[in-house]
Amino acid sequence: MTNxxxxxxxxxxxxxxxxxxxxLRTVVNxxxxxxxxxxxxxxxxxxxxxVVPIDPVLAIVGDRAxxxxxxxxxxxxxxxxxxxxxxxxxxxNVLQGDLGNSVLTANPVLEDIKRxxxxxxxxxxxxxxxxxxxxxxMGVLAGVYQGRWPDQVIxxxxxxxxxxxxxxLGLMGLLIFYARWPWGELVPGPGRLDVFFDGLVDPVxxxxxxxxxxxxxxxxxxxxxxxxxxxxxxxxxxxLAYISRMTRSFMLEQLSQEYITTARVKGVPEWRVxxxxxxxxxxxxxVTVIALSYANLLEGSVLTEIVFSWPGLGYYLTQSLLxxxxxxxxxxxxxxxxxxxxxxxxxxLLYKLLDPRAR
Amino acid sequence: xxxxxxxxxAALMAVAAAPTQAKTPRDALVMAFQIDDIITLDPAxxxxxxxxxxxxxxxxxxxxxxxxxxxxxxxxxxxxxxxxDDGKTFTFKMRPGIVFPSGxxxxxxxxxxxxxxxxxxxxxxxxxxxxxxFTADNVKDKIKAVDDMTLxxxxxxxxxxxxxxxxxxxxxxxxxxxxxxMEHEQDGDLGYNWLKTNxxxxxxxxxxQWKPNESLTLDRNDDYWGGAPAMxxxxxxxxxxxxxxxxxxxKGDIDIARNLGPDQLSTVRNNPDTYIQEGVKGAIYxxxxxxxxxxxxxxxxxxxxxxxxxxxxxxxxxxxxxxxxHQAFLPKGFLGALEATPYTLDINKAKELLxxxxxxxxxxxxxxxxxxxxxxxxxxxxxxxFAQGGVDLEIIPGDGGQTLTKYRARNxxxxxxxxxxxxxxxxxxxxxxxxxxxxxxDAKSKPLAWRNAWDIPEMTKLADAAVLERDPAKRAEMxxxxxxxxxxxxxxxxxxxxxEVAGVRADTKGFIIGPSFDDNRYKDVTKE
Numbered sequence: 083m084t085n086x087x088x089x090x091x092x093x094x095x096x097x098x099x100x101x102x103x104x105x106l107r108t109v110v111n112x113x114x115x116x117x118x119x120x121x122x123x124x125x126x127x128x129x130x131x132x133v134v135p136i137d138p139v140l141a142i143v144g145d146r147a148x149x150x151x152x153x154x155x156x157x158x159x160x161x162x163x164x165x166x167x168x169x170x171x172x173x174x175n176v177l178q179g180d181l182g183n184s185v186l187t188a189n190p191v192l193e194d195i196k197r198x199x200x201x202x203x204x205x206x207x208x209x210x211x212x213x214x215x216x217x218x219x220m221g222v223l224a225g226v227y228q229g230r231w232p233d234q235v236i237x238x239x240x241x242x243x244x245x246x247x248x249x250x251l252g253l254m255g256l257l258i259f260y261a262r263w264p265w266g267e268l269v270p271g272p273g274r275l276d277v278f279f280d281g282l283v284d285p286v287x288x289x290x291x292x293x294x295x296x297x298x299x300x301x302x303x304x305x306x307x308x309x310x311x312x313x314x315x316x317x318x319x320x321x322l323a324y325i326s327r328m329t330r331s332f333m334l335e336q337l338s339q340e341y342i343t344t345a346r347v348k349g350v351p352e353w354r355v356x357x358x359x360x361x362x363x364x365x366x367x368x369v370t371v372i373a374l375s376y377a378n379l380l381e382g383s384v385l386t387e388i389v390f391s392w393p394g395l396g397y398y399l400t401q402s403l404l405x406x407x408x409x410x411x412x413x414x415x416x417x418x419x420x421x422x423x424x425x426x427x428x429x430x431l432l433y434k435l436l437d438p439r440a441r
Numbered sequence: 442x443x444x445x446x447x448x449x450x451a452a453l454m455a456v457a458a459a460p461t462q463a464k465t466p467r468d469a470l471v472m473a474f475q476i477d478d479i480i481t482l483d484p485a486x487x488x489x490x491x492x493x494x495x496x497x498x499x500x501x502x503x504x505x506x507x508x509x510x511x512x513x514x515x516x517x518x519x520x521x522x523x524x525x526d527d528g529k530t531f532t533f534k535m536r537p538g539i540v541f542p543s544g545x546x547x548x549x550x551x552x553x554x555x556x557x558x559x560x561x562x563x564x565x566x567x568x569x570x571x572x573x574x575f576t577a578d579n580v581k582d583k584i585k586a587v588d589d590m591t592l593x594x595x596x597x598x599x600x601x602x603x604x605x606x607x608x609x610x611x612x613x614x615x616x617x618x619x620x621x622x623m624e625h626e627q628d629g630d631l632g633y634n635w636l637k638t639n640x641x642x643x644x645x646x647x648x649x650q651w652k653p654n655e656s657l658t659l660d661r662n663d664d665y666w667g668g669a670p671a672m673x674x675x676x677x678x679x680x681x682x683x684x685x686x687x688x689x690x691x692k693g694d695i696d697i698a699r700n701l702g703p704d705q706l707s708t709v710r711n712n713p714d715t716y717i718q719e720g721v722k723g724a725i726y727x728x729x730x731x732x733x734x735x736x737x738x739x740x741x742x743x744x745x746x747x748x749x750x751x752x753x754x755x756x757x758x759x760x761x762x763x764x765x766x767h768q769a770f771l772p773k774g775f776l777g778a779l780e781a782t783p784y785t786l787d788i789n790k791a792k793e794l795l796x797x798x799x800x801x802x803x804x805x806x807x808x809x810x811x812x813x814x815x816x817x818x819x820x821x822x823x824x825x826x827f828a829q830g831g832v833d834l835e836i837i838p839g840d841g842g843q844t845l846t847k848y849r850a851r852n853x854x855x856x857x858x859x860x861x862x863x864x865x866x867x868x869x870x871x872x873x874x875x876x877x878x879x880x881x882x883d884a885k886s887k888p889l890a891w892r893n894a895w896d897i898p899e900m901t902k903l904a905d906a907a908v909l910e911r912d913p914a915k916r917a918e919m920x921x922x923x924x925x926x927x928x929x930x931x932x933x934x935x936x937x938x939x940x941e942v943a944g945v946r947a948d949t950k951g952f953i954i955g956p957s958f959d960d961n962r963y964k965d966v967t968k969e
Contacts, residue, residue: 136842137849142480144488145845146863147565149885154563187653188481188637194653253684261688271694272685277471277676281650281658388681393655397681401477401654404840 116423120416121173127415128169131408138406142185172412181416182409186402191413194398198382199417200288201274202394205317205386206379208310212318213325214372218361220322221329226356228334236326243323248316252389255312269312270305272391279305313390317383321375328371329364336360366437373429380421464693467968468673470949473680473689474699477654483636484555484615486564490861490958493612495657497959498675500615500642503533503552503592504606508720508955511774511865514606518547518616518643519592528599528911531606533592539666541618541643549586554619556584556594558631566613569863573597573605601911603776607866612959617641645670645964654679659963670964671951683814690715690944696968697952698944702814703761709944716945717762720954720961723772724861724939725870726764726819728808730932732894734854736806740930741798747784747934748791749830750823756937759818764937769924770874772938774956775867776913777920779928791830803831808855809847812838819936820857851882851892859939860889865957867920871904874933875923893932900926 139155147155160168175182181191224236259268270276274290279302283293290306336342337360345355382396395414402410465471478489484496504522507513516522519533539547560570560580574597575583583595596605608614618641625635632641640648645667646659659675678695680686686698687705691712701709709715730737730746737743752766769779795803810820820836827834834855839847848856862869877890877897884891903923910916927933941954941961951965 134843135846136840137846140842140845140849143565145849146488148568149887151563151565151567184653186477186480189653197652197655253682256685256688261691267692271689271692272680273678277465277678277694280656280676389685391678391680391682391685393652393679398654405842 119423120419123415123419124173124176124412125169127412128172128408129165131403131406131411132165132168134403134406136404136406138185138408141405141407172409176412176416181413184402184407184410184413186405186407186410191409194410195395195413195417196288197285198393198395198398200285200290201392202380202382202387202396204289204291205310205314205383205392205394206376208314209317209379210321210372210376212315213321213375216318217322217325218329218368221326222333222356222361224326224330225333225337228330233330236330240323240327243319247385248320248383249385249389251316251319252313252386255316256389259312270309272389274306274309274392275302276305276309313386313392317379317386321379324375325368325371329368332364332367333360336363366433369429369432369436373425373432377422377425380425381418465696465968468671470672470675470697470952470963470966470968471695472675472677472697472699473686473695474677474697475681476657476677476679477681479651479653479657481637482640482648482651483564483633484612484617484642485559485562485633486566486637487612488564488566491657493957493959494961495648495659496612496615496642497961498646498963499640499644499648499659500612500617501539501644502611502614502616503609505610506607506865508953508960511956512603512776514603514610518552524602528602529596531594531596533594535590535592536666537590539643540664541621541641542647542662542664543618543621543641545618545620547616547618547643548589549592550589551619552592552616553584553586554622555617556614557581558617558622559613560584562631562633566611566863569608569611569613573600573608598909599911600908601866601868601913601916603913604866604868604908607864611864615642618643645962646675649674667964671967672963675963687944690946693946696946696949701942701944703759703763706762706942706944714947716947717942718945718952718954719762719940719942721765721773721956722861722939722941722954722958723774723865723956724859725767725770725772725935726760726857726859726937726939728823728934728936729848729853729856729858729889729893730934731851731853731855731892732896732932733851734806736798736800736804737854737932739798739800741794742800742804743930743932743934745791745794745798745830746827746832748787748794749827749832750784750934750936751786751826752782752936753785755819755822759822760815760937762940762942763815764939766936767938768935769928770870770931770933770935771867771920771924772862772870775862775865775870777867777917777924779921779924781925781928783928786826788826788829795830795832800831803833805833805835806854807835807837808857809837809839809844809853810857811841811844813841816857816859823857848892849887851894856892858889861939861958867916868904868908871907871920871923874931875927876901876904889933895932 138161139152143151143155156162160171183189184191184194187194220236224233227233260271283297283299283302286293286296291303294303294306342355342360345359382394382399384396384400386392387394387397399411399414402414474491476491479492480489481487481492482495484500487493487496501518503517503519504514505517518536518539520536522531522533524531535549541547556570557580559567560575561577586592621641622632622636625632627634638651645662645665647662649658649660651657656679657677661670661673663669683700683702683705686700687708689695690698706717710717730743732738756764756766766782767773768782768784771778773780795801808820810816824834824836847853873888874890876888877895878886878901880891880894880896890897900923907916907919910919943954945952948969949966951967953962953965955961
């Protein structure tokens with residue numbers, strides 16, 4: 083298994099010459115590589131943001147502003163400086179904890195991210211939960227019944243998950259379970275909460291389920307949970323499709339191994355062979371698959387967010403990008419980068435826990 | 442495993458059994474509206490549609506106009522006004538007894554400060570005021586409160602009086618609470634950084650909360666001098682997807698849906714629980730033909746293209762309910778608007794004209810097009826009829842910022858655009874469609890005529906003269922003449938005027954869609 087942190091550790095191998103004690107060396111390597119990754123990420127995003135043919139001044143002054151206002155704002159933003167200077171100024175500010183202001187929301191980028199990221203986190207976590215509890219057993223079944231009808235059914239379900247646009251699925255979900263449901267509504271309309279509950283709970287973590295539970299506002303908790311069901315199911319369906327396909331192929335690989343035959347010959351019950359012996363050995367690569375799919379969802383799913391009016395990171399990032407609101411884009415990119423690195427570290431950790439050989 | 446199963450089932454049942462919430466409360470207006478264009482709440486800077494609507498409902502100006510008949514101008518924060526004989530001095534008597542929600546009484550000083558502040562800050566819309574000769578240096582002398590109740594404004598020339606008055610009804614002329622704003626001043630910014638996300642005005646409603654890209658909530662101003670509105674609260678939710686807006690409206694989870702397309706509108710119209718509210722807006726839709734393109738610079742080609750558009754067909758399909766045919770640069774409802782629509786789809790005539798211009802087999806040309814509805818659908822319809830005349834139109838789709846950046850840099854062949862007036866006076870559109878004082882690449886002023894590289898010294902002079910004509914009848918005549926010449930010769934294929942439509946629940950009445958974007962008002966909304 084190759085993953086980002088492994089690659090990162092290798093990239094930082096130059097520090098070995100310092101002959102530090104081993105655990106400390108690992109930490110130093112890790113920090114160096116994480117910093118280098120961030121810097122690279124920022125540099126690439128920055129350059130992309132500057133070469134896109136969109137004038138960032140337009141987002142601020144609009145289409146009507148007279149030329150002198152346009153030029154003044156260009157100078158205020160430092161856009162008249164050479165690119166490398168703009169980049170250094172930005173990095174310098176970031177090092178001091180200042181991510182700048184978003185021009186689209188008039189708020190500090192950090193504040194915006196504190197608002198939008200928890201919404202995405204909540205949705206992605208619940209979606210991944212759905213994807214895992216359904217996707218793994220489905221993948222196991224498909225592997226066990228390879229080529230027979232359960233496999234075919236699961237294949238079709240997975241294929242649909244891959245190929246139906248989430249946009250369409252989301253709207254159909256709303257149409258059927260919200261708008262046209264014959265008995266009132268099975269799920270609520272778009273948004274994270276009903277209008278009346280909006281703003282009633284102080285955002286501590288920003289994750290509504292946690293905030294409302296901490297405040298003891300159970301009515302709001304249930305409302306938030308209820309609002310999560312449909313978008314999380316739809317997003318979860320996509321990770322289900324991925325997870326079940328991967329589980330199936332891992333299972334097939336294991337089931338053809340000799341130790342499985344041995345177990346069967348020894349008379350171990352079939353359910354134990356499948357769910358304990360084979361799945362037990364699949365869990366290691368599976369953790370990586372699940373972590374990757376979770377990380378993908380954490381970047382924010384723009385279309386789902388649009389259909390369900392979910393004020394998350396994906397929509398924020400896209401809007402900012404389309405308006406060349408670079409502070410916001412760079413800030414959000416750093417969050418995405420941090421998520422990826424964090425999840426990779428976490429899956430490495432789990433890998434060590436699950437696989438005795440890696441200890 | 443079994444425990445987990447039981448837990449999941451229990452959770453699902455609890456969710457399914459969660460109480461169905463009552464629909465929108467009777468004293469609150471809930472609206473779905475794309476409000477991601479709001480980048481500031483400061484009226485000195487607001488120049489966006491949703492931002493203007495916010496200011497229209499929360500900030501009074503000195504004067505206002507009747508939505509049905511914009512020529513009827515009346516006092517709002519000013520009770521009355523007089524204009525000096527030389528036409529350069531406007532004296533306003535303030536309405537007594539207006540109090541800001543902060544408790545500060547409104548005086549002429551607040552009005553003077555608000556206008557001075559807008560000019561000193563010099564944000565995007567500041568030209569609406571600075572075109573009367575105000576600068577950061579002279580504004581304290583030219584706009585001043587001579588006593589608590591009297592405001593005097595002195596312009597540099599004797600302009601048509603309605604030109605000055607209409608500009609005083611624009612968002613930038615909103616009156617802010619001087620004392621409150623100055624309490625939040627930092628480093629001489631006149632409270633700009635604070636007011637960007639806060640509120641300091643007086644109007645039927647006041648700001649409760651703005652969450653960018655999420656929601657905007659207004660509360661009723663119970664002490665409003667013109668009488669408190671019926672709705673205690675207005676909640677505007679940012680819902681991007683029109684289909685989602687329609688579902689919410691259908692279910693009664695919102696009272697008004699603001700961004701519906703032709704598909705959704707027909708459903709809303711046929712539903713007994715909902716109806717369509719419309720208002721003719723000042724925005725016009727046009728094609729800008731760059732005169733830097735050799736083919737497009739030929740007058741006969743420009744004329745031919747005007748005959749290669751199926752105005753009627755589009756009005757009945759892709760822009761149904763959203764636009765009405767209009768072919769002159771002043772929108773209907775404006776002083777001197779030309780309502781003649783001489784152009785219809787006429788392939789033969791267009792082919793003749795193209796042959797006369799030296800293009801008997803047509804030519805190839807590109808069009809920069811925003812990838813949004815209904816602009817994209819319009820572009821496709823135009824592409825089809827252009828092809829019938831032999832003109833091979835390549836659509837270059839792009840995001841709004843991208844196509845606009847290209848258009849502003851004069852790098853397009855054809856641009857399909859929309860233009861809304863900045864205030865109710867005809868000069869606003871004449872200034873951009875019919876004036877181009879300097880056609881060079883580094884010109885100081887870059888109106889739409891400049892963007893399309895249309896060099897028109899003569900028409901510029903006529904437009905300059907029209908803005909100084911003080912007799913309304915004569916002035917209207919002048920604009921009619923300019924528009925006739927413009928319609929026949931200009932590189933602007935003006936096609937439609939916008940109709941703003943909203944889907945409204947049957948029990949919700951009194952929402953007004955006025956001619957300008959800050960005239961969409963919630964004050965008279967009631968629910969049965």
